[in-house]
Ligand SMILES: NC(=O)C1=CN([C@@H]2O[C@H](COP(=O)(O)OP(=O)(O)OC[C@H]3O[C@@H](n4cnc5c(N)ncnc54)[C@H](OP(=O)(O)O)[C@@H]3O)[C@@H](O)[C@H]2O)C=CC1
């Protein structure tokens with residue numbers, strides 16, 4: 001395992017909220033090498049002591065409060081202020097760390113990925129066994145992603161490039177693979193003969209808060225769908241890989257992404273809804289709307305089709321939004337109704353398909369919806385009754401921050417949970433078809449009050465399970 005981590009963007013939001021707390025946990029649990037060191041880089045002007053004091057203040061009050069591990073982390077951390085557009089300065093300051101193989105982690109805006117890579121190359125930090133980790137999103141569209149990938153390729157081999165999608169580091173997301181490929185039962189029904197539709201929902205109560213500049217250029221389609229949601233879709237829809245190694249899995253995911261049917265201007269009116277939150281109430285608190293000059297969405301609902309043998313005719317509904325009434329990440333697989341009805345009552349139950357509901361956040365649960373019977377003599381007929389089979393693990397496993405797993409894997413050199421260049425480009429190809437179609441069709445961004453499930457037009461895209469679980473109303 002490599003023992004030098006260079007963290008670029010060390011003063012940023014992601015570093016404070018997730019990356020440093022993850023390192024603190026890994027040190028606490030003795031999962032890092034004895035000589036582990038962090039080279040933190042930002043633009044802000046600190047010396048080592050100043051940065052350590054700043055970081056102590058941020059971490060000391062967090063969920064990760066653990067004084068011994070915190071002090072250990074600070075002791076191992078050195079800070080440099082640098083402009084990542086300045087390759088010469090990067091080389092002069094950072095070449096001292098090229099004494100052993102390292103991992104450089106770019107937690108910075110994506111427009112810095114190319115210049116920073118050139119600076120790291122000049123500093124000798126991409127040689128030999130050294131690795132490069134990049135945050136999402138890789139670029140803004142297919143053309144910019146290709147440019148970034150070409151710059152990376154010129155500097156180091158793909159086998160040493162680690163593109164992060166933190167959803168792949170979440171244990172419940174990895175559980176999707178176990179569920180699909182560790183069970184005969186699932187695979188037998190996992191195709192269009194038995195499955196009617198698939199819902200993928202990522203609802204957040206959080207708003208754009210503090211990331212307005214970035215978000216105005218990306219919106220929900222590029223910020224969430226291009227990466228996290230398409231990775232979830234790929235894991236659900238991929239063919240069984242021949243092995244659980246990085247390339248076997250990534251080959252299969254890429255095939256799914258390449259089979260997504262591009263959207264056309266004629267489709268988008270029917271198969272997509274864009275929304276933006278206005279002022280409202282979330283978790284009992286009044287919140288402001290997202291105001292910006294750009295026509296950017298904070299909510300998107302899509303009906304996707306995968307044009308291949310397994311999934312032909314099965315709609316995948318993808319919905320994500322900020323300032324929703326509750327936080328919920330879930331995948332719902334709805335099975336087809338029975339083919340022949342034998343019960344006396346011509347029941348609406350026939351149309352109610354079996355459902356596999358996998359909730360990934362905030363808590364992990366797996367439920368299988370089945371039909372049973374409440375046999376009661378006074379009814380005279382067999383009365384069907386929906387049942388729910390809880391398939392969750394008990395006791396629930398301890399959950400770690402997704403980045404803990406990904407940091408360890410990058411330090412060890414395991415690419416299984418990282419995204420390959422061709423996957424990123426296949427995802428952008430589909431996303432570009434949607435943004436182009438929106439532009440050509442002038443698809444409006446519809447308002448929704450914060451604390452609602454998006455614009456009323458999106459109601460048919462939302463999973464039915466959402467409203468049977470304590471959620472009060474279906475649409476805004
Ligand atoms: N925040 C989040 O929840 C998530 C973020 N991401 C991704 O992580 C990355 C970082 O995001 P986030 O932390 O929110 O961004 P922030 O804007 O909070 O932080 C950006 C960081 O980059 C540094 N930086 C900016 N410009 C330069 C430059 N020219 N030279 C050197 N350093 C520079 C900043 O330094 P300084 O502050 O000193 O100016 C800061 O440390 C992005 O790619 C984002 O998409 C991914 C998932 C979630």
Ligand SMILES: O=C1O[C@H](COP(=O)(O)O)[C@@H](O)[C@H](O)[C@H]1O
Nearest residue numbers: 136166204206223224228329361
């Ligand atoms: O990458 C991002 O993800 C977060 C949501 O992540 P989660 O782990 O809290 O589900 C999202 O808020 C952010 O906008 C996006 O950039």
